[in-house]
Amino acid sequence: MGHQKVYIAAVIGVILCAAITIPLVITLPKPDRLDLVTATVNEGNIVGQVTPEAGIFFGIPFSQPPIREFRWRRPRDPLKYESRYWDATYKRPGCQQICDQPASEYSCPHEISEDCLYLNVWVPRRLLTNAKSDDIVTSEHYALQNDYLPGGQSAPLAVMVWFYGGNFLNGAGSCVLYDGRNMANMGDVIVVTTNYRVAHLGFLVQGEKGSEEAKGNFGFWDQIKTLEWVKQNIQNFGGDPNKVTIFGQSAGAESVGIHFTSEVSKDLFRQGIMQSNPFGLPLRNWTDAKEFGGRFAEAAGCQRDDMTCLRAKSVKELEKAFNDTSLEVTDPSRITLIFQPWSPVIDGDVLREQPVDAFIKGNVHNKPMINGATVDEGMIFVAEAFPNPMTNMFYKALLRIVFKEDYSPVYSTYPDECYGDCREMVNKLATEYLFSCPQRKAQNSTRNIQHWWYIFNQTWSFEEVWEEPLCFDRVCHAAELAYLFNVEQMTTFTFTEEERVFSKRLIWYWTNFAKYGNPNGPPATIRAKDIVKTSVIEDGGQVGAKAWSTFGEYGTPENDYKALQLQANGDFEMRQPYKDICDFWDNVDAYADHYMTAQLQRYWRKKFKQMWRHV
Numbered sequence: 009m010g011h012q013k014v015y016i017a018a019v020i021g022v023i024l025c026a027a028i029t030i031p032l033v034i035t036l037p038k039p040d041r042l043d044l045v046t047a048t049v050n051e052g053n054i055v056g057q058v059t060p061e062a063g064i065f066f067g068i069p070f071s072q073p074p075i076r077e078f079r080w081r082r083p084r085d086p087l088k089y090e091s092r093y094w095d096a097t098y099k100r101p102g103c104q105q106i107c108d109q110p111a112s113e114y115s116c117p118h119e120i121s122e123d124c125l126y127l128n129v130w131v132p133r134r135l136l137t138n139a140k141s142d143d144i145v146t147s148e149h150y151a152l153q154n155d156y157l158p159g160g161q162s163a164p165l166a167v168m169v170w171f172y173g174g175n176f177l178n179g180a181g182s183c184v185l186y187d188g189r190n191m192a193n194m195g196d197v198i199v200v201t202t203n204y205r206v207a208h209l210g211f212l213v214q215g216e217k218g219s220e221e222a223k224g225n226f227g228f229w230d231q232i233k234t235l236e237w238v239k240q241n242i243q244n245f246g247g248d249p250n251k252v253t254i255f256g257q258s259a260g261a262e263s264v265g266i267h268f269t270s271e272v273s274k275d276l277f278r279q280g281i282m283q284s285n286p287f288g289l290p291l292r293n294w295t296d297a298k299e300f301g302g303r304f305a306e307a308a309g310c311q312r313d314d315m316t317c318l319r320a321k322s323v324k325e326l327e328k329a330f331n332d333t334s335l336e337v338t339d340p341s342r343i344t345l346i347f348q349p350w351s352p353v354i355d356g357d358v359l360r361e362q363p364v365d366a367f368i369k370g371n372v373h374n375k376p377m378i379n380g381a382t383v384d385e386g387m388i389f390v391a392e393a394f395p396n397p398m399t400n401m402f403y404k405a406l407l408r409i410v411f412k413e414d415y416s417p418v419y420s421t422y423p424d425e426c427y428g429d430c431r432e433m434v435n436k437l438a439t440e441y442l443f444s445c446p447q448r449k450a451q452n453s454t455r456n457i458q459h460w461w462y463i464f465n466q467t468w469s470f471e472e473v474w475e476e477p478l479c480f481d482r483v484c485h486a487a488e489l490a491y492l493f494n495v496e497q498m499t500t501f502t503f504t505e506e507e508r509v510f511s512k513r514l515i516w517y518w519t520n521f522a523k524y525g526n527p528n529g530p531p532a533t534i535r536a537k538d539i540v541k542t543s544v545i546e547d548g549g550q551v552g553a554k555a556w557s558t559f560g561e562y563g564t565p566e567n568d569y570k571a572l573q574l575q576a577n578g579d580f581e582m583r584q585p586y587k588d589i590c591d592f593w594d595n596v597d598a599y600a601d602h603y604m605t606a607q608l609q610r611y612w613r614k615k616f617k618q619m620w621r622h623v
Contacts, residue, residue, distance in 0.1 A: 044097070045136055045150040049241040052089030053144045056096040056129075061193035063131040063150060065245075066182065067100035070237040071230070073123040074205065079319050080212055080222040083125055083233040093144050100126040102180025103205045104323055106330075109178065110388070110475045114499055115486075117180035122209065122323065127202040127234055128181055130188035132165070134196075135246045156246035164248035166522040169238060169277070170201045171231060173258025173284070173486065176351040177207045190494035194512060195519025198247035200238060204230035208330050211350045213297040214305055214313050221315045224297055224353040231263055235276035253522040255281035255378075257489060259351070262286065262363070268373050269366040270358050279376040279525060281518065283492075284385060284485055287364040287446035289348050290600040292338075296345070297353040299338045307332040343410065347389075362600045367450035372457070376525045378518075379447050379559075380462030380571070384482040386438025390431050391478040403430035414596050421592055431478065445590035446599040452569065455562045460527055461571040462556075463585060464488045466510065470501045488574075492518065510576035513553055527556050554579045567591075 045056045045063040056065035071083035078084070102117025103124035109115040131152070139151040155162040170186055172179035181201030188199030204210065204227040215221025239249045254277045256264050261282035267273045268280060292300065302312040308329035310317035318326075334349045352359055366372055398406075403424050411418045418437075426433045444463075451461060464487060471480040473490075490496070491511040496503045503511065517527040524530050556579075560569040571582045593599070 043149075044145055045131075045152075046093070046139065046142070046144045047152055047244055049244055051086050051094070053093040054089075054096045055093045055145055055149075058133070058136065058150050059189055060133065062133055062189040063136050063152075064189060065096040065129040065131075066098055067126040068094065068096055068129065069125060070127050070202070071125040071233050074125060074209075074226070075122045077319060079122065079209065080214075080226060080315065082226065082229045086237075099128075099182040100124065100203075102178075102182060103203050104209055105174075105178040105206050106327070107174070107178035109174065111185075111473045111499075114184040114495070116178065117182055120180075124180075124203045124205070125230060125233070126181075127200055127237065128188070129242075129245055130192040130199040131245050132192050132196055132198075135165075152244070152246055158243050164243060164251075165196060165198050165246055166251045166253065166519070167198045167200060167238060167242050167247040167249070168195075168253045168255060168519070168522045169235065170199065171204070171254065171256035171260035171263045172201070173256065173260045174206065175348055176211065176227065176259045176262075179206065179259070184498050185489055185495060186493055187495055187498055188493065191492070191515050191519065194494070194515045195522070197519050197522050198242060198245055200234070200242070202231070202234040204228070204234070207350045208304055208326060211297075211353060212304065212318075213294065213301040213353055214318070215315055216313070221313070222301065222318075224294075224301075224355055225358045228263065228266065228352050228358055231267070232273050232276065235273060239276055250278065251522070252277045253279050253281065255283070255518070257283040257486060258286070259348075262351070265363045265367070266352055266359055268375065268377070269360070269363055269371060272358050274373055277375070279521070281378040281521065282380075282447075283488060284381050284443060285379065285447065286348075286385075286442045287367075287450055288442035288599045289344055290342055290362060291348075291351055291354055291359070292345060293354045294356070296338050296342075300333070300336060300349070303336050303338070304329050304333045364446050364450055364600050368453045370454060370456070372454055374457050376521070377457065377459040378462065378521055378527065379451060379459060380464060380574075381439070381443040381447060382464045382483045382485060382487045384435055384439060384479070384487075385443040385485050387431075387435040387478055387482050388474075388476055388484045388486075390434045390438060391476050394431055394434070397429035398426075398431045398434065399428065400424040400426065400430060403433065406434070411598075414598060417592070417596065421589070435482075440586065440589050441593055444586050445593040448569070448586060448590045449594055449599065451559045452566045455560050455564070458525075459559050460521075460556055461559045461569070463571050463573045463582065465573050465575045466491070466507075469504050469507060473501060488514065504576075506576045510574075513579070514574065516553070517556065554581060557581060 043058050045058050047054050054065055054068060056063055069086045071086055074081060074083065099118060101119040101121035101124050104120050104122050107116035135153055135156050136150040137153045139149055154160050156164060172181060172186060181203050186201050188201060192199045206227055210227030211224050212222045213224040238252060242249050254264050254267060262285055264280040264282045265285050267277065305312050305318060308318060308321050308325055335346050337343065337346060339345060354361060407419050408415045422433055422437050424430055451459060465483055466487065467481060467483055468487060474480060474484065490501055492514050494511045494515060520529045521527040556572045557570045567584055567587060569584060571585050573580055573582050
């Protein structure tokens, strides 16, 4: 009898559910699929999403996964898609890393994996058209207008490919901070962001030189593979494969600088933008990189050069070896290597010499470039390395140890007039020695190339996002990024109205450069020594935009140069900024090559433990 009651109750329940559900199904409107957009690439069809600003394709594979036996191998061609289409509506993981950037919810990947070689594409909304149905998505959706596809009547758009910073230790193309929708929409360009392998998985050197073992520069080869994919596929998104601008910040700017010196990627881009390139830091040569990699292998429990053993190690085991060895000093004469322990290697193939030396010698591609830095590049590193006030005695000891025989002239130029806390003086020194002055030197040596220099001088109104009080009233490393990508609506940042206009202006300069090879815009709108007018900028285009002069003409004296100071209340041209201090550093002639006695290695390894993480 009990079973019968249960059975009757179940039947009644099914009837009631049906009575309720059927009317709901009937009355629900037909699903609206206009939030989807389709495209076709060499590997097959892809489906992305649409926002009011752009068509977005997240997580497109540009290589096969670099996992298992392909760990520490160059990226391979992507495979044809097995399914009807590739789902590009959601973000894929960033590469394996330890990410501890400020505002990590915006500057770090949401997920990490060794399977990480994916890129993202943003297409201006105006290029999309309503597609009734096709064999990719059967319901109503968007597709690229035929006019912008190969054979169409409209000119394809310029393309901007972004390489993230993070000291070659962390970062991802999918970070909120690098979302390209507003740049694509406001600037009318195609924006691409990508992942590349970092740290030990991106730059390990082990095995014999010339073998197919761990030859280093895997992260850089990932960038090259991205550019090859763009060259082959970007026309299917309305982009011009012959109009590619590479741009990046910090380690991303270093990457751009290396592309300017490398024969391998020479034909894959037209021009570049370097934001906060620490030209003053050295890269490892082959011998040093192999010794550093050998110590890493031993810390992982493997014999040196035993790649079979290393490839069998778990991610956690490799992470422990990374933590145990990243501050190893392999060359006592070049202590600044600990600021950037894992990075591109001078291998004679991708990279033949220190990038700053290549620029000084003129061994760079003759392509237009923009270069620049913030006015307080060094402060965030100083604050992390030295969280407590720095005494005058400690400051002088620091100078003696780092600059050795150059101590006296450096101390005379940067005296300890700091009254109990010398961190501000170290910030000034680091900014000028590692960033601004080697940038000036590189540009003075390449006056045959058309390039523009900027000095970024805008303090955030949303200062708490720094998570570092010493940056609250300063213009620290990466200060331009929130404005450049105009990510206010995707974050807790709140721009002032002045900052909103400033953000549009930065996008205007950067995308003008991508489109016309000149940040001022097409030739018809360039009026020297006058305000540049454009409909993109509010209030008739007169809110702070100035004609941006080139750094210096070929054949003019080295001290005849200009930069544009970028700030929210109006940009203005600077003549000979940093002249005296950069003349000093040029005479010291120690960019990318520092010296330190072996006895002091252990002591300073601890002191510099945090400084290198965010370059």
